[in-house]
Amino acid sequence: MSFVTQRDPKTRSRGLSFAALRKSYWVTGVLLALALLSLPWLLSPDGQTHGSWQQFLGRFHPLVVHLPIGLILLLPVLEFGGRFRSAWREAASVVLGCAVLCSAGAVVFGMLLAHGGGFSPDAVRIHMWGGLFLCLGVIWCALIRPSWAMGRVGWVYPASLIVVLILTAWTGHQGGSLIYGKTYLTEFAPAFIKRLQPQKNYPPVDPASVYAMRVQPILDSNCLSCHSGSKIKGGLQLDNYAHVMDGGNDGEVVSPGHAEKSLLLTRITLPADHPKFMPSEGKPLAAKDIAWIKGWIQQGASPKATALPGMEVRAPGAAERIPQVGDYNALTPQMIQIEKTLGIRLDRVSSKAADGLILRTIDVAPKFGDSDLARLEPFAPYIVNVELGHTKVTDACFASLAKFNHARAIHLEDTSITGRDLQKLAVLHELRYLNLSSTRVTHQALDQFASVQPLLHIYAFNTPAQPSSSPIK
Ligand code: HEC
Structure with missing residues (x-):
């Protein structure tokens, strides 16, 4: 022009x-x-x-x-x-x-x-x-x-x-x-600005509720790769109760008491080849998981309700309270010694020995390998959080990890493991979190393992088991 x-x-x-x-x-x-x-x-x-x-x-x-x-x-x-x-x-x-x-x-x-x-x-x-x-x-x-x-x-x-x-x-x-997402601009705004916009106040989530025990864990393991953090597809965040209830670009996705009108349920119950089916990548939700979400919405999508008619909120045999670990204080001299030798840290979770230790390898990650992990076995029963992300460990590490009998979280992200011998972790009954993202872990290894550890949240983003690029055209 x-x-x-x-x-x-x-x-x-x-x-x-x-x-x-x-x-x-x-x-x-x-x-x-x-x-x-x-x-x-x-x-x-x-x-x-x-x-x-x-x-x-x-x-x-x-x-x-x-x-x-x-x-x-x-x-x-x-x-x-x-x-x-x-x-x-x-x-x-x-x-x-x-x-x-x-x-x-x-x-x-x-x-x-x-x-x-x-x-x-x-x-x-x-x-x-x-x-x-x-x-x-x-x-x-x-x-x-x-x-x-x-x-x-x-x-x-x-x-x-x-x-x-x-x-x-x-x-x-x-x-x-x-x-x-709709709240991007105001998420970190000073309180006086936040007060200017209509706020929905949700009651706090009861940690023993159906939502906390059953619904959020399903969302955590299946939906967060696209609906949290910097990826907020469809304007929808699913990482906590308030975000779930806020809904996405199409408005509310949960209509309390009306499962059939709730977009969240509609999307997970479509035929798996439907373009709107969720999760749009990865495995469809198990029938049991869908039943939990449906039951929770039908009963009013409450953050507090601790029971659903006909469904056991706590899985049979699941630990009611967190089991405590033994007293490691007597081992303090050896702990200081090994920290120096390997360059790792054994941090206390709290001042109470019974709350356990956190193994941190971050300072020496590039040179920390299987043999180093094996040297930590004497302290294994006291370590509840095992941080091995970005280290040199291989599939051989599972033999050592099986001795961490109080481990609740294990980080193996960005290591070269393929999941061979992952089965050895089946003995870790307190394990609830396992991060295998950006490793070469395979579908077979994961499927076999997930069936023996039903309460475990496994993260396998960017692996052959859950590729980051869409297989759906
Ligand atoms: C691989 C990425 C991915 C995963 C995993 C994923 N979603 Fe989505 N989701 C999307 C995309 C992209 C959109 C926006 C396009 C659309 O509406 O289909 C979306 C939109 C949605 C919407 C519509 C939001 C609105 O207001 O329009 C719902 C509801 C939804 N997802 C639920 C889920 C649930 C529940 C899960 C887990 C079981 C899940 N999604 C997992 C990618 C994903």
Whole structure:
């Protein structure tokens, strides 16, 4: 698009009248606007994933989208400065031209992302139309600005610019919420700002409740890779009660007392090949897990209720209280010695010996191997948390680990284990947490092991057992 702000004698001498030039300028603008308006139909976000090239290009949207934002914010500054220096005004017309091109680009990439990446239409609709109207607004500004520069349309251009600025802020916020979740902006805001927004106060979760004992552990092991931390797919976080109840981009996902109306249950009970099925990667939930979630919602989705009719909240035989470890104080001299020799730390969980020790290898991780672990066996019965992430240990470590009979958490993330001999950990009855992420642990090893340790939360993100890339097209 070209921008003509003044009658240029040279153009006339080439035989193109000013009126004709202005007409073609408007025609170009209107055609561009119509082309953009057709995109929601050509590339409709229907919730399915489409073609990898669309997804590839679409992922440039977050990058490209910042260009028009910067240019649009610069415009009022330049226009204002133009009152004092005419060069600024000329710069504004160039910046506006670039803003048209960049925002049209951002819309196209955005539509490709929404269409290609399987975004739910409901979630993406508001942001999509916001972006589209914003782009049309920028085109409109570019079309009327030449007249404004000649003093014809008065306040229409400044007013349009203000609308465009407001739309920019609003659409940007909608886009941010889509990716990072609705509470992203205010999550760490000072309390007085948080008080300004409508807050839902949920009662605290009872640690002995159906929710804490049964529902959250199911979400923890199956959903958090996409619904917590920096990955908040569908605007939904599932890492605690308040987040679950807050829902996602489509609103609430749990409707207390109405399991059949709850999106959370709908998504996990669809046919497994349905594009909306959850978890969208990894194993479908076991029938037993679905029964817990369904029962919990049906009974009112309470954070406190400790019983469900006909279902035993605590698994038979599960430990009611945390078993205590023996007194390691008599071993203190040997502990200090081994800490020095291996460069590891044996930290006390609390001042009570019965609460056990934490083995920390972080300072020496790159050189800590199986033989070092074997040397810690005399202290094994006192260690409740075994941190071996990023160390050199191999599958041979399981023989030693089996002696950590009070271990509740074992970290093996980012090691070279494959899960051979993982079975040896079946004797660890107090084990509740096992992190095998970013290892080479296989499906077979995991499946066999999970069946003997039903209370265990196993994390196997980014492994052959649970690849990080989607197998679902
Ligand atoms: C591999 C990634 C992944 C995993 C694992 C996953 N989800 Fe999702 N989930 C997504 C994506 C992507 C979306 C957004 C697209 C859509 O709505 O299908 C989504 C959306 C949702 C929504 C809709 C939210 C809304 O308001 O639109 C629900 C409900 C949901 N997931 C539940 C679950 C549950 C329950 C689990 C665990 C059993 C789970 N998801 C595991 C990727 C995942």
